Amino acid sequence: MKKLILILLPGLIWSQAAPAPAPAAAKPPAKSGVEAPLNRAPVSKEVLHVKLPRAVEMRLDNGLTVLILEDHRLPVISMNLELRSAGALREPAAMTGLATATASMLREGAGARNSKQIAEAIDRLAASIGASAGQASVGTNFTMSGLAENFDQWFPLAVDILLHPTFPADEWAKLKQRQLVSLRSQRTSAGFLVSERFSKAVYGDHPASIVSATPATLEAITPEAMKKWHDERYVPQTAILGIAGDVTPAQIMPKLKAAFAAWKSTELKAAPVPPTAPAGEKRVFIVNRPGSVQTNLAMGNIAIDRRSPDYVALVVMNNILGGGSTARLFNNLREDKGYTYGAYSSVSAGEYAGPWSATSEVRTDVTEGAMREFFNEFNRMRDEKVPAAELEEKKRSVVARFALSLESPQSVLSLSITRKVYGLPEDYWDTYPAQISAVTAEDIQRVARKYLNLDNIQIIAVGDEAKIKPVLEKYGKVAVYDVDGKLM
């Protein structure tokens, strides 16, 4: 039984020798709150062999791509259908919210069932069935999961909801009211306000800049528009169905063929998303949220898409800068300065180029110090070569982390899906550790200089305008918005 999964599934062999611990002489910089390591803890030098199972790829006659990852550890099955033509990015601007509305309405009436009957049927089976189309999404995600023992009950139900929604007008009227309420309450959250303004700043006129419907666009959406959207865009030939769990291809393929027999392919091709470009000049935005006791900060700009040759170097750079609680931003702003509960950076790289960003929530009276330290860290990333020990630690971290993904079949499956979606080479994940290991301090500095561009950085601060405006003005001309998103 030992290493069951490794025997069971064809996979790849990763060998990653644990490098020797960092030499004690490599002191972290003075700014950091952490101290030089003592190197007394026992770190295994044993070579860690991680074999990642690979999903089996199939295709139905209607063009639907199916990726199956067998995992019999638990008697559960999860399925994720990404409808890659039905994302929010592809909806008409006058009907912002159409993709989300259509996704939400699937459960409000399908086949012979009404909303309440669908809710009861799903809950009785303890299944999870639903769809969502996030902001700036390329596709709509339809997810179905539940126990293996009643798969033959919940799967047909899910397919009925997916393929035969009825879009009842009365249910849309009710759902619209619920969505109008949430449009209103989301504006109380500083977190929402900062992400809204950041998206607008970095994406400009691109459709990815739209983070939410408005009351007017919701009013423009009709059951007919949703039906049309569903007919045209919920199509198999541009979709990918990922399945993980207690199944075998031999068991499930006949069921998929039967369930999707009537789901016909169409002429619709996977349309490319218009390209994004970095905002051209440095800008500073304040969202005035009176009464705030913290300032929510976000800064960054458009960087890369998932296919970019700089992806791997930028992943490692992000791990050094702010990818977690051992990275520079956290160590500086929290562990050394005590300005915040957390400070992080991230890189969003998908179908189109998304932003790198750095974020934190700091008490109002240290907004100035926090801004200074953010820029100190950006500059250090650009101006100085990463010390060897720090680089090795972060690279090792990225690679060794893959062992943990073996605990979750969904995580392993997502690797296969990523490879498929972005057309990465067949051996992409086999060579990934080697690609990470090959990243040099020069590579890190090159991508830092290229993408952490301080001449066109976009800076957002949500907080008490009266207190933080003088601070932000030091970084450029400030445009102030109210919590409704109106320029003041």
Added chain:
Amino acid sequence: MKRSGIASLALALTLTCALPAADPNIPFKMFKLKNGLTVVLSEDHTAPTYSIAVSYNAGSRDEKAGRTGFAHLFEHMMFQGSANAAKGEHSSLISANGGSLNGTTNNDRTLYYETLPANQLDLGLFLEADRMRALNVNQANLDNQRNAVQEERRLRVDNQPYGQTFESVDDLVYDTFAYKHSVIGSMEDLNAASLDDVKEFFKRYYAPNNAVIAIVGDFKTDEALAKVKKYFEEIPSQPAPPRPDVSQPAQKAERRKTLEDGFAQLPRLDIIFRIPDGQNPDYFAMRVLCQVLSGGQSSRLVQKLVRDQEVAASASASADQRRGPGIAQIAVLVRPGKDLAAIEKTVYEELEKLKTTPVEDWELEKVRTANKRSQIQGAQGTLNRAANFAETTTNYGDPNLVNIEYQKIAAVTKEDIQRVAKKYLTQENRSVIITLPKKAAPAAQPKQ
């Protein structure tokens, strides 16, 4: 490279047959070291990983008056270095070796955990043992973490809509100090915490006899036990700490409180009932009752308030599992312009139905199936199981409750639900908090 489909399929089928049918039972072995440390080990060789969870019998209920928030502040101090790990080194070592880690504090216990590749068992044990034996504390780190915790409080409470509602619940419902204050604590009390407090708390509560270590994953039990002994057994035990009095005088009358919230856009109604401790059979019946009220779209409160009457943006009911007396809380986010008093009345009508009429068969079936699924999925990944074993053993002394709890929920009958509804969902046993959006400046008030 991919093997041929036929070959791997044959292998898969063989192995499928060899696996046990859906058995949500998680095997484990329990040991006690000479110094009183309780050890729970559970082998699982399905992935080359393991998780370690160390639970200390110290939560916010153990705090002294004037030191609210201290158990959680102390949790932060556990990441500030120990005799053989510099500040930041613990986290760096875990991260650099592909692991993850964190800590969490609640009313009843404080829990620390790591997940790591299986070949790093010594690393996780060494680091946990080192900070149990010899934590490094100094004034600079205390001041720094006090700041971090105060920012955590601002982030989660002071800068959020309904933050003060959340904090008012325990204060209104409980009468004795142990559970009457929040885990995050007050700014004042956080400011008052001293280095001596930290040292005293460490000595008293962070002793091996006051801790449980649970490890789940890819190891051999005898080898893991030998390593646990090697790293932990020489840590000296301490006198058993005093346990707080969590008992309360019976509630005699309804309690009400109205709050104004500068960030809130929607009014909110919270109705809270006192219930028994988290291993009492009535607790499990209350948990099923709450699932009937708000588990899933088909549940009673969601259908009634959100869908049919369209008066609420959301409605939820939950039963809080505590070592001492717990609470069941109904929370309704009210839509603009709707009559709060009428909504409160509707909720009470729904609660009366639970007393007078047995729940439907399908409702009970739904809760049982959901419970089964959640028990099965709870076994995904090693961390959840390790944390569950450590916490449950700290709170109730018996790791097997992790397995039995599932059966206890499955055993709840329609009669049980009716009985607990009558017993606990009464006017004199309830507290009501109404949160209203604040009209005047400086509140954030989007125009609609």
